[in-house]
Amino acid sequence: MSYVLAKSKDDAILEAGECGGAVTSIFKYLLDNGIVDGVLALRPEDDIYDGVPTLITDSQDLISTAGSYHCAPTMIGNIIQKYFSDKKIAVSVKPCDIRSIDELIKRHKIDPEKIYTVGLNCGGTVSPIVGRKMIDLFYDINPDDVVSEEIDKGQFIVELADGSEKGVKIHDLEQEGYGRRNNCQRCDVKIPRKANIACGNWGAEDGWTFIEINDDKGQELIDAAKKEGFIETKNPSEQSIEARSKVENIMIKMSKKVQNAKFGDAEAMDAWNRCIACYACRDICPICWCHENCELNKSYFKDDINIPPSPIAFQGVRLSHMSFSCIDCGQCDDVCPMDIPVSLIFDKLQKKYCDRTGYVAGVSDDIKPPLYSPDKVEL
Amino acid sequence: MFEIKHTLCPSCSVGCGINVILDDGVVVGTFPYKRHPVNEGKNCLNGRNSIKSIDECVESDASVLKDVVKKLESCENDKVTVVFSGNNSNEDLDSIKSFCESKGYQILSYADNLRKFDTSVSYDDIENASNVFVIGNILYENPLIGRRIVHAKENGAKIYVNDDLENSPTANIADEFSSKSVKEFLEINDANFDDESIILFNKVDSFEDLDLFESTNSKILPVYSKSNTKGALKLVEAISKENAVELLNDTEVLLVFNDDIVNYIDFDFKSISTVISFSPYKNDTTEISDFVVPIKSWLESDGSFTNSADLTQEFSSVYESSQNMGIDEIINKINGEME
Numbered sequence: 001m002s003y004v005l006a007k008s009k010d011d012a013i014l015e016a017g018e019c020g021g022a023v024t025s026i027f028k029y030l031l032d033n034g035i036v037d038g039v040l041a042l043r044p045e046d047d048i049y050d051g052v053p054t055l056i057t058d059s060q061d062l063i064s065t066a067g068s069y070h071c072a073p074t075m076i077g078n079i080i081q082k083y084f085s086d087k088k089i090a091v092s093v094k095p096c097d098i099r100s101i102d103e104l105i106k107r108h109k110i111d112p113e114k115i116y117t118v119g120l121n122c123g124g125t126v127s128p129i130v131g132r133k134m135i136d137l138f139y140d141i142n143p144d145d146v147v148s149e150e151i152d153k154g155q156f157i158v159e160l161a162d163g164s165e166k167g168v169k170i171h172d173l174e175q176e177g178y179g180r181r182n183n184c185q186r187c188d189v190k191i192p193r194k195a196n197i198a199c200g201n202w203g204a205e206d207g208w209t210f211i212e213i214n215d216d217k218g219q220e221l222i223d224a225a226k227k228e229g230f231i232e233t234k235n236p237s238e239q240s241i242e243a244r245s246k247v248e249n250i251m252i253k254m255s256k257k258v259q260n261a262k263f264g265d266a267e268a269m270d271a272w273n274r275c276i277a278c279y280a281c282r283d284i285c286p287i288c289w290c291h292e293n294c295e296l297n298k299s300y301f302k303d304d305i306n307i308p309p310s311p312i313a314f315q316g317v318r319l320s321h322m323s324f325s326c327i328d329c330g331q332c333d334d335v336c337p338m339d340i341p342v343s344l345i346f347d348k349l350q351k352k353y354c355d356r357t358g359y360v361a362g363v364s365d366d367i368k369p370p371l372y373s374p375d376k377v378e379l
Numbered sequence: 380m381f382e383i384k385h386t387l388c389p390s391c392s393v394g395c396g397i398n399v400i401l402d403d404g405v406v407v408g409t410f411p412y413k414r415h416p417v418n419e420g421k422n423c424l425n426g427r428n429s430i431k432s433i434d435e436c437v438e439s440d441a442s443v444l445k446d447v448v449k450k451l452e453s454c455e456n457d458k459v460t461v462v463f464s465g466n467n468s469n470e471d472l473d474s475i476k477s478f479c480e481s482k483g484y485q486i487l488s489y490a491d492n493l494r495k496f497d498t499s500v501s502y503d504d505i506e507n508a509s510n511v512f513v514i515g516n517i518l519y520e521n522p523l524i525g526r527r528i529v530h531a532k533e534n535g536a537k538i539y540v541n542d543d544l545e546n547s548p549t550a551n552i553a554d555e556f557s558s559k560s561v562k563e564f565l566e567i568n569d570a571n572f573d574d575e576s577i578i579l580f581n582k583v584d585s586f587e588d589l590d591l592f593e594s595t596n597s598k599i600l601p602v603y604s605k606s607n608t609k610g611a612l613k614l615v616e617a618i619s620k621e622n623a624v625e626l627l628n629d630t631e632v633l634l635v636f637n638d639d640i641v642n643y644i645d646f647d648f649k650s651i652s653t654v655i656s657f658s659p660y661k662n663d664t665t666e667i668s669d670f671v672v673p674i675k676s677w678l679e680s681d682g683s684f685t686n687s688a689d690l691t692q693e694f695s696s697v698y699e700s701s702q703n704m705g706i707d708e709i710i711n712k713i714n715g716e717m718e
Contacts, residue, residue: 045385050414052398055381073413083402085382098656128414149538273551274529276519278424284411307519308548335411336550337421337522 001193003241004222005208006233016066019201020149022209023118024066026197029225030090030116033057040084040091041065042072048148049128050354053079055089065092070151071132073125073181075331077101077286081109090116094125096193096348098192099327099362101287109289115263117212119195121202122253123151124170124184127334128338138168181277183330183343184261189363190248195220203236203244210236210244259351266345274338275308280343281332287322287361315342323349325361333340337372381589383410383524384697387684389466389677390425392603393523394686397422399430399678399697408696413643417502417686419495423522430678435661436701437673444709447670448716450632450653458482458631463488463615464638467610468682469691471706475636476614478710485630487624488615489644492586493601495612496593498575500600501688506530510571513599514561514580518548521581521602524687525549526577539568561588565595572597580594584617602687610685620644627651628710636706639664673703680705686718 007020010028027039033315042051045063049070049289056062076091077100093101098117104110104252126134132143135158146158155167156179173179196218197211204210213219225231236244280295282288296317310316323346332342354360382552383400388395409427413420451459461479463472463486478488483563504525505511518525525548532538532552541564542555550556557564561584572578572595581602583589592599603609618626624646627633631652639662641648648654648667656668659676678697685691704712 010612040381046414052383053381053410054383057380077382082408083400125418128420274518274548275421275526276522276548278427278522280422280424280427295654308546309552331411334413334420335422337418337423337526338518344678 002213003217003236004213004227004233005204005213005236006222006226006231007208007227007229011189013062013066014207014333016063016226018068019068019204020207020209020210021066021213022119023199024062025126026118026221026232027056027065027090027092028059029228029230030221031062032230033224033228034114035088036087036090036116037087039065040076040080040089041333042069042074042092044069044072046143048074049131049143062093067148068120068150070124070149070156072103072108072129073127073184073334074329075100075286075329077104077110078284080104080115081255081286081289084114085110085326086284088114090118092118092120093192093195093343094120095189096122096327096329098195099189102194102362103287103325103327104289107289116217117192117194117195117197119198119216121191121198121200121248122184122187123190124180124187126156130178130181134168138173138176138178139166141166181330181333182262183328183333183339183347184254185258187328188252188259189360190255191300192253194330194363200244202247203240203242205236205240206376208234227292237366253299259347262344263351266348269341269345271338272311272341274340275310275311275314276307276338277307278316278337282318282335282342284331284335285318286329286331287327288318311326319346319349322346324357324359326350327362345377380404385415385694386678386697387606387692387694388421388426389390389575389606389684391428392465392606392608392687393417393521394606394684394688394690394692395422395426395523396692397426397429401698404698406433417690418523421523421526432660434543435669435675436663436664436676437658439671439673443670443672444712445491445716447655447672448713450655450670451482454632454653457485458629460485460487460630460633462633462635462638462640463611464636464640465490465603465605466613466637467611467679467706468607468684469610469692470638471680472611472614474707474710478714481714485626486615486636487623487626488611488617489606489619489620489640490608491581491643492583493580493603493608494586494589494617494618495587495609496599496601498599499689500598501548501690502527502644502677503599504598505553505577505579506534508536508575508577508598509573510537510539510576510597511575512564512568512572512578513538513549513553514542514545514578515549515602516542516549516562517579517581517602518552518560518600523553524579524602528552531622539564539571548594558621560584562591563659565591569595573660574598581633586621600687605694606686609689610683610691613685635664635668641667657706659703672709673701674709675701675703675705679703 006022008025043054051069135143157167326346328347393416396412398410409421577598643661
């Protein structure tokens with residue numbers, strides 16, 4: 001693992017990208033040199049709250065993906081597994097994205113040789129509709145007037161077309177039931193270290209991207225992008241490295257606090273009484289890749305006459321199958337029509353499992369989750 | 380090429396957004412549309428399964444149109460009945476209505492034995508209500524409106540549910556549950572209705588019950604089973620099930636535009652001399668039809684739906700695959716042939 005500061009050598013990308021535009025330029029290097037067939041990244045569709053995964057095959061179009069989209073809580077792991085298994089792609093990943101990819105690699109559903117993963121440090125994401133409501137309520141700004149947003153120094157900051165900015169403390173927003181998604185508030189993996197490189201502005205000098213190089217593939221990527229003239233680099237100062245580490249540690253500390261405050265609610269949820277057995281939580285789960293042959297579809301678990309289903313017969317089966325690999329991406333919460341906070345209990349169990357085994361889903365270097373490995377004998 | 384495109388869910392009248400995933404122009408899945416204000420990325424099973432209907436496309440070609448025209452020309456106009464369905468977009472409904480009026484055909488507009496109410500109610504009104512009265516299993520059948528009832532409860536509203544099922548998700552969130560007739564339910568709660576309360580229903584015991592709702596001073600939100608029933612009712616008032624059956628009894632040629640009337644009206648459709656279906660998909664009605672004309676599905680069409688809360692939302696085609704015609708095109712063609 002090593003650190004580097006990088007920025008784009010392309011003026012247009014430098015202008016459009018966040019903190020130096022290194023990510024966009026690295027993608028451009030991969031595309032222009034035919035190393036990948038495409039780049040899977042977020043592009044705003046209707047507005048900045050509407051980030052949609054898009055495959056870019058022409059580097060001229062990369063500029064449309066530049067920037068960060070905290071109000072686009074997407075998940076990329078299952079998209080790669082379902083639709084890109086035969087293609088060479090590069091992909092931008094939040095920590096939960098790369099954790100899902102890592103778990104799917106362990107399950108032989110993604111070939112790591114075929115993908116380049118460019119990580120983006122993440123302080124959390126905001127649901128688009130919640131984001132718009134909170135901008136309206138707490139910023140006294142029409143959400144349609146916002147041209148970009150960022151999370152920095154504990155604030156959710158919006159920028160208007162005239163360049164003016166307004167920030168509100170995330171803590172204050174979350175006290176009022178707004179701010180980041182619940183799973184993001186609990187998430188204690190802020191830097192995607194399983195990606196080839198992890199990029200962000202924490203600790204970076206103005207106009208530069210701070211990159212943590214996580215493996216040999218990442219090192220080769222940075223070296224080649226620099227050699228080919230797509231980026232320039234310099235070494236970060238000790239101060240920069242320390243500042244970045246400080247941001248990460250503060251965020252992890254905040255997350256642990258939320259975990260302690262919220263995990264107690266997991267068992268006592270009467271929200272399960274609202275379950276309509278629509279399987280949205282299972283179908284969106286990037287870890288539940290085998291749902292077409294899911295046990296829950298088998299006749300002995302089918303419980304069509306009992307809606308809501310017994311939580312033991314429905315979520316109990318899912319918990320036993322994959323909670324040890326839950327990556328706390330919160331997609332199950334997002335898609336539940338009944339607003340059941342599904343991820344709370346899955347995340348809690350993963351953390352309990354981690355306490356016993358040391359296995360952090362999508363982070364630990366173990367080849368497989370311990371339940372599937374010989375280590376389980378010793379537990 | 381991998382693409383994600385926005386559209387609207389066609390499976391009920393809530394008006395949810397849904398993203399469709401295309402791989403090389405073929406629809407392969409759905410993706411949460413989290414920016415959509417109605418459902419915020421949440422879709423029920425029916426919504427997510429709505430794209431599967433493309434696997435059941437009608438296998439026919441538009442050459443049957445000539446036979447359709449012959450049938451229409453050989454029949455007295457007032458013996459031709461057209462099913463005016465909320466499955467169609469506002470634009471298609473305009474075309475169908477004009478077609479019926481120009482020819483003097485009967486229109487069968489049926490809306491789950493419900494009708495239009497001249498009240499304007501938003502989904503936010505549900506969340507902000509003091510009392511919510513629910514008739515039917517709305518959490519299960521229309522979950523993205525059901526979710527608003529859950530929010531109302533969290534906001535302190537009292538929830539009254541009247542339904543047959545005592546252990547349904549809707550019943551489970553009720554503060555008071557009953558299984559009475561709609562009339563009795565409204566009578567016993569008469570004192571609780573006020574302008575801050577709301578009555579939601581997706582079924583009634585009889586068409587006559589509908590007048591009872593208007594005698595309360597609550598807000599009223601009927602939840603229809605089809606995506607654009609509200610739009611259809613702006614053009615043509617709905618009739619009761621009894622009147623629909625009466626009209627069918629007096630029909631010699633039945634034109635069904637994008638609907639599966641056999642599935643929800645208990646009637647001997649084989650007693651009708653000729654049934655003609657215009658449909659993108661196979662269904663019970665196309666099965667018994669004498670002629671089936673394939674049409675574009677909603678995924679291949681542009682248009683708009685008006686949801687239960689009276690919000691009109693536009694949608695664009697997500698792909699162009701079939702050579703099928705849209706309803707407007709078909710009607711123009713029939714008109715041309717009949718001139």
